[in-house]
Amino acid sequence: MAANQAQEFARHIDSWLNWLSSIKHYQSHTIDAYSRDLAHYLGCLSRQTEIDFKPNRAVFRSWLAEMYGAGCAKTTIARRVSALRSFSRYCHRHGIFDEIDLSWMKSPKLPLSLPKAISVSDASLLIELLSRRANPVWENDRDTAILYLMYGCGLRLAETLSITPTHLADLNWLRIIGKGGKTREVPVLPVVAEALQTAIQSCPFQLEDNKPIFMSKRGSPIGPRAVQRMVEKLRISANLPAETTPHTLRHAFATHLLSAGGDLRAIQELLGHSSLSTTQRYTHIDAQKLTDIHQQTHPRANKT
Template identity: 40%
Template sequence: MEWEHHLRFSLRRSPHSIRAYIATAHRLVTFLAQHRGEIIDKAALHTLNLAEMRAYLAERRQSGLANNSASREISAIRAFLTFAGVDPLPALKGPRLKKGVPRPLSPQDAVSLAKEVSEDAAQPWIEARDLALLLLLYGSGLRIGEALSLKGDQFPFGAILRVTGKRSKTRLVPLLEKVRAALEHYVQLCPFPLAAETPFFFGAKGGPLSADVIRRNVRKARYQLGFDNKVTPHALRHSFASHLLGRGADLRSLQELLGHASLSSTQIYTAVDAARLLDVYRAAHPRAEREP
């Protein structure tokens, strides 16, 4: 398929991005074929108008597409239409994301981000490293500095991980089985031996892994996925906290898991969860648009 070849060799997208972009192209063509009642070829794509784009996105939103995912969908469509030679592109704008309150990634988007970063790695062991690291940030709510401060002699890990946070304060965090499996896979592929004096996460040349490397990789991945520019490694920690709160965790327990010195630092997540609930309310309640 020409589109897949273009993504793989011209744009050098990761395997995860290629799958997502191809799926989006198939969805768009299928929608247009049903909408117009005709076969959609390259010439038909050149007649795509803004109303049809809005109708397609509305159908996707009705199926549960979230804001971040909608932005990614639009980004993939623009890339596909550009490849097809459509010029000018329909001027469809992405959904607005409110500023000020950190917006958590969905569990699916958090995993997609980790996979996107890892699949772009140059070597299999670095792919395993990046996936394990980002899953650890999301699965256990670590700061990136805390993850990178782990030492080789802490491995093998159990169900509980001891972490040293700000002001050298230690805490215990849960380690999910899938996260632990990813960490073990990284160790199996890593070419550098773990020891008491070595970091757990190695850089490409065997020294300590730099947080800037991961931040740069996440910036690239969020662009490829169409995520908001607030999606950073720290956003995975925000997502961990917000999802726990949404599932009934109390603030005091969340404070301990995050390593916050004061409860006030944790209370921002009540605003995050309230914002999520408000989004659900506005989308579902028949009179929501008329509420102040």
Template identity: 40%
Template sequence: MISPAARDALQRWLDSQRALKGASENTINAYSSDVGDFLAFMTAHTGEPQGLSAIARLSVRDMRSWMAATRANDVGARSLARKLSAVKSFYRWLAEREGFDPTAVLSTRSPKFTKKLPRPLAPDAASVMIETVETNAREDWIGARDTAVLTLLYGCGLRISEALSLTRADAPLPEMLRIRGKGDKDRMVPVLPVARDAVDRYLAALPLELRPHDPLFRGARGGPLSARMVQRAMASARAQLGLPASATPHAMRHSFATHLLNAGGDLRTIQELLGHASLSTTQTYTAVDLSRILEVYDQTHPKAKAPET
């Protein structure tokens, strides 16, 4: 049970993240859950409601107990690091306003984890994936819809949430499409003719009348299409094609970036197309490219081969 004072402080912090930092609703919901769970744990752990004075008295030992209990609930190192980051951000904000020393919380070390590299599809696999989701659909208009969505992910580098946020007013798609991404930041994305044609074909087959502000992509029952349905369509297709579990909607976006990089695209341009706030995020794709180069080197370079005995 979180005290009213702590609940009020949490809400004010969330409001500041939304208003001043432009955090998305998904981010706000994650922050609310992570910090709320932390405060609820501390209430049970310390045996007292976490009012502002109790929050200020938390020790390093309290933090270690929370991290141990969280890991015991099968929370991985990556997820725990995310939760700790949210807690630290909340404490930093609260300490500035309440005038207490947040060192015990801010000095808590984040668990180490190996950062996973994106796993893009090969160009031919991406194309076959798009073809397969269409042929697997139980209705022609659903096949056209899934083709249009995946073509936007692979052809324009959109996140699945960005593709599904398009409205009827966005189509026919222009040559340059304004996308509102994470943090409510806008970017302009070039639209390939193949993506424009895929959306036009979907709309021609759609057995529904849409108003200008209605979501562009619709589910089988007429409601807005969910990301889960796109994931299911890809899961069925990848099983049929023998592709790994990493062949997800987000992998189509990774493939867009990696294939642009392999074709000579520069990182700054790819950063803008993807809507990454930091170039370091985009630089992940150079690691993907380098790993592929090293793999080829190890397999083919005479000096890399073990001597025959």
């Protein structure tokens, strides 16, 4: 691929990434991943003898073979294909490509995996452990609010860490911009609202209206890795299940609501899922709960 061709392709990629950020409101970690995915495709494209920016079957198959040969996980390949498909549609909509058929651009089939959720008692213990740490009070208050938002409101970690003072004008509801720019209104439990107020009041740094409220020791927004390390330390100290991570609190939020009889479509809205099938994958009910529902609702259940 000639240098000027590579530069033109990279320019279109940058335009697409900016569109995802400014218009679709994708999270920064998703945009970073998509940037790497398209850079990988560009690397494969640069090794072709004839260059066509518009994806074709030959280059696509070569790219897939290269990824499978390198031992890439199916989840990685599926994400990269999704990124290329999204980029191609963007190029078509903006007149960079003419009419395009992407029906042949297939992602590898992924096994259905049910997310793990910790128990109610383990979720409560995880939050309770924060008050026992020897950390500064404001850090314990901050981390308590973070975990409460994930378990009490079902927020993703990135959504939690993006909360600003402007989000908190009404502590009864949070307006969240989630994946793909999807906006949802999430009710806030009193215990979560109290934790948020406490965290804000004890924070030693001046908070700005449009900047995240959760700060690190250095006064900059705390990152997801710091929260992951915090939960890992708590998990080890309390001998909690190995799958205990910040995201399992979101799973627990959905699973515990569903197990208590919550409506699946309402839970879908709270989680911010576009598809009900996604919610069904993220939540699961134990076998006894399924048996109880079957016995209570089937018209022949009480017949002899």
